[in-house]
Amino acid sequence: MHHQPENSMDLLPADALKKRSLGLSVSDSPDLERLGLLDNHFRMTLGELARTVIIAGGSLYYGGHLHPEGITTFLIEELHRYGRRDRPLKVCLAWTVHQAMTPEQIKEQKDYLGLFGEIHFLSFDGERISMPTEPTHPNQFTAEEKSRALSGLRSYMTKNTDARILIGGKRKEFEGNMPGIVEEAIFSIEQRQPLYLAGGFGGATLDIVRTLRPDHAEWFPIVNDPDDIDEREKLGLERLQKAVSDTSWNGYENGLNEEENQLLSASYRPSEVAALVGLGLGRLLTANNL
Structure with missing residues (x-):
């Protein structure tokens, strides 16, 4: 029986995602203007995703900066609306990010996150550390x-x-x-982790869709502008294909069927994207307890 995405919330009752975490890989898309979309569409989608996961008792992991106008601030504002006070948002800061912050800035951010989130400070190699050391040479890191x-x-x-x-x-x-999103996809494939590819906003995510499921990306034709092609992305997508080949895993074992994944590859509707992710997570939990 085919389930409509709109019914997905029925599969995620309160606490359905307790002790489960969804990683958010989100970055500006160069295709928004061409698609007739605004940055607000982006944020509304994040808001709906946060709502879906938080109401079901899950956690969100986001790796990013702590700018006042940034995504972290937006997510915190969303959490205030849903009342979860057990720090469901995990803000992960790379070494080079937190080393550029003063102790005062770090305290300010911890206070701001309060009961809604916590900061995970990471070492150069991605190990969690209790507190960052005093910055020695902030903003002077090599590429x-x-x-x-x-x-x-x-x-x-x-x-x-x-x-x-x-x-x-x-x-x-x-x-x-x-591109960070390509590398994140590779790491997920290598760990045999389910992926949800929301391609409706274009960008590197849609390039990943085009690499893994070319027919799912036919709705958005390629623009053959050499200036838009970065050789590093090409190499990254080739590495992604190799990871899929090596692991026999492509991330589409995510609780959604082919038709639903194809819809996720093209949808830009915030409620639809969040509902599809909720539907997939709910089915995974039902099938094998994730």
């Missing part, structure tokens, strides 16, 4: 150091989450060896 710290962050998030959703993603002007 190689930044890349290593970001890889450590992504590895930590993969080890500590049960599934991951990908949305958007830069194709160029990214830090690291490849």
Whole structure:
């Protein structure tokens, strides 16, 4: 029997996701304008995802900065609406990020997160540390150091989450060896983790869809502009294909059927994206307790 995504919340009663965590891989998409979408669509989708997971008792892992106008602040505001006070949001900070913060800034952010979230400070290699040391040379990291710290962050998030959703993603002007969302997908594949590829916002996520399920990306034609192609992304997508081949796992074992995954690959509707993720997580729990 085919389930409609709108009914997915029935599969996630309160506490259904207790002790379960969803990793958020979210980054600006270069395709928003071309798709006629606004940044607000992006944030509304995150809000709906947060609602779906938080109401069901789960946790969210997000690796990012703590800028006042950033995604972390937005997620905290969403959590205030749903009343969970057991720190369901885990904000993971790469070494190069927290080393650029003063002790005062860190205290301020901890106070702001309060009962709604906690900060996980990471070492260069992605090990959790209790508190960052006093910054020695903030903002003076080499490109190689930044890349290593970001890889450590992504590895930590993969080890500590049960599934991951990908949305958007830069194709160029990214830090690291490849677009972050591509590397996060690779880590998830290597750990045989379910993936939810929300391709409706374009970006590197849709490039991943096109690599793994070309027919799911036919709705958005490729623009053959050489300036939009970064060789590092090409190499990253090749590495993704190799990881799929090596593990015999492509992330689509996520509780959704082919038709539903295809819908997730094209949808830009916040409620629909969140409902599909909830539907998949609910089925995974029912089938094998995730």
